[in-house]
Amino acid sequence: MTSHERFRRMFAHQEADRIPLMDYPWGETVERWRREGMPVGANWLDYFGFDRVAHIMADTSPRYPVRVVEETDEYVIRTTPWGCTTRNFKHTASTPEFLDYTIVNADTWREAKARMTPTRDRVDWKWLEANYKRLREEGCWIQGHLWFGFDVAHSWAVGTERFLMALAEDPEWCIDMFNHYLDMGIALLDMVWDEGCRFDSVFWPDDMGYKFNQFFSVPTYRAMLKPVHRRAVEWAHAKGVQTHLHSCGDIRPFVPELIDIGVDCLNPLEVKAGVDPIALKRQYGKDLVLHGGFNALNWADPAAMEAEVEEKIPILKENGGYIFASDHSIPSSIGFADFTRIISRVKELGTY
Numbered sequence: 001m002t003s004h005e006r007f008r009r010m011f012a013h014q015e016a017d018r019i020p021l022m023d024y025p026w027g028e029t030v031e032r033w034r035r036e037g038m039p040v041g042a043n044w045l046d047y048f049g050f051d052r053v054a055h056i057m058a059d060t061s062p063r064y065p066v067r068v069v070e071e072t073d074e075y076v077i078r079t080t081p082w083g084c085t086t087r088n089f090k091h092t093a094s095t096p097e098f099l100d101y102t103i104v105n106a107d108t109w110r111e112a113k114a115r116m117t118p119t120r121d122r123v124d125w126k127w128l129e130a131n132y133k134r135l136r137e138e139g140c141w142i143q144g145h146l147w148f149g150f151d152v153a154h155s156w157a158v159g160t161e162r163f164l165m166a167l168a169e170d171p172e173w174c175i176d177m178f179n180h181y182l183d184m185g186i187a188l189l190d191m192v193w194d195e196g197c198r199f200d201s202v203f204w205p206d207d208m209g210y211k212f213n214q215f216f217s218v219p220t221y222r223a224m225l226k227p228v229h230r231r232a233v234e235w236a237h238a239k240g241v242q243t244h245l246h247s248c249g250d251i252r253p254f255v256p257e258l259i260d261i262g263v264d265c266l267n268p269l270e271v272k273a274g275v276d277p278i279a280l281k282r283q284y285g286k287d288l289v290l291h292g293g294f295n296a297l298n299w300a301d302p303a304a305m306e307a308e309v310e311e312k313i314p315i316l317k318e319n320g321g322y323i324f325a326s327d328h329s330i331p332s333s334i335g336f337a338d339f340t341r342i343i344s345r346v347k348e349l350g351t352y
Contacts, residue, residue, distance in 0.1 A: 065079065106173040123188055143201050149178055149182075290322050300333035310349070
């Protein structure tokens with residue numbers, strides 16, 4: 001089967017030849033694998049037999065100027081198109097450290113919003129022209145990417161503490177941000193669609209939880225963010241494509257809400273935050289495709305990861321509706337030989 005055929009059957013809650021594999025290593029991880037024996041020039045996706053997933057993305061940022069503020073042997077501090085200033089460490093795989101923000105209130109948001117118009121130059125048409133036909137011919141699963149909601153607003157635009165306060169004190173501002181980011185993404189992906197470049201699913205990241213809790217309550221979700229999520233789902237379904245939400249942390253109280261609005265697939269099922277993917281499968285497996293659910297910390301303990309694979313794969317793969325991944329990226333704590341062995345076992349257990 002091609003990746004497209006495999007994903008299509010999972011989204012239909014049907015069995016395929018095997019479960020799809022869709023996960024991502026840090027750059028440092030791939031460097032380690034090359035040092036330990038992965039052939040020079042080999043594409044890790046092809047080498048390990050992961051599924052081919054292509055991504056159609058567009059620039060929805062306010063396009064603030066980008067410049068390097070400071071650079072040392074250890075890190076780089078730079079401004080971003082989103083208006084935040086970040087520190088990125090050179091030799092450690094991690095998310096950025098957020099240092100400062102341009103958007104700090106409703107007035108500065110209005111200035112940013114004025115910079116965010118859905119013009120055609122925000123889409124990489126040359127990339128699509130060079131790759132789209134080939135990706136279809138190769139049987140790739142193609143995702144159209146949105147970025148809207150709490151995740152981008154609190155992390156890349158405003159700052160977590162400031163935005164959480166705004167949810168309570170200035171909800172209209174927050175809702176306006178949620179909707180405008182979505183408007184931008186929809187307008188740009190509509191351009192792509194109208195040019196004949198079709199995608200199979202719409203993917204968006206919106207981290208709404210952390211360890212054993214959520215950033216906001218279910219009533220807050222229902223009042224402020226759920227209507228925007230619903231609008232994205234309805235737009236995607238009107239095109240006949242699937243919806244695929246990435247939301248880190250413990251978001252278990254939100255799962256019935258997501259099913260209610262028609263979200264088709266949920267990732268990453270963060271075990272280390274308290275999520276039990278087997279419990280989700282048993283309770284919601286008929287309604288929701290599950291993607292992830294393997295504790296990324298266990299990559300540092302191959303025996304523990306192998307035990308987790310042995311326990312979970314036979315249950316999660318039942319009746320389709322499952323895509324293999326860790327509950328985050330693949331860290332450099334897992335060596336080439338151990339990863340090779342574990343992925344071989346995943347494919348063996350994940351075969352129908």
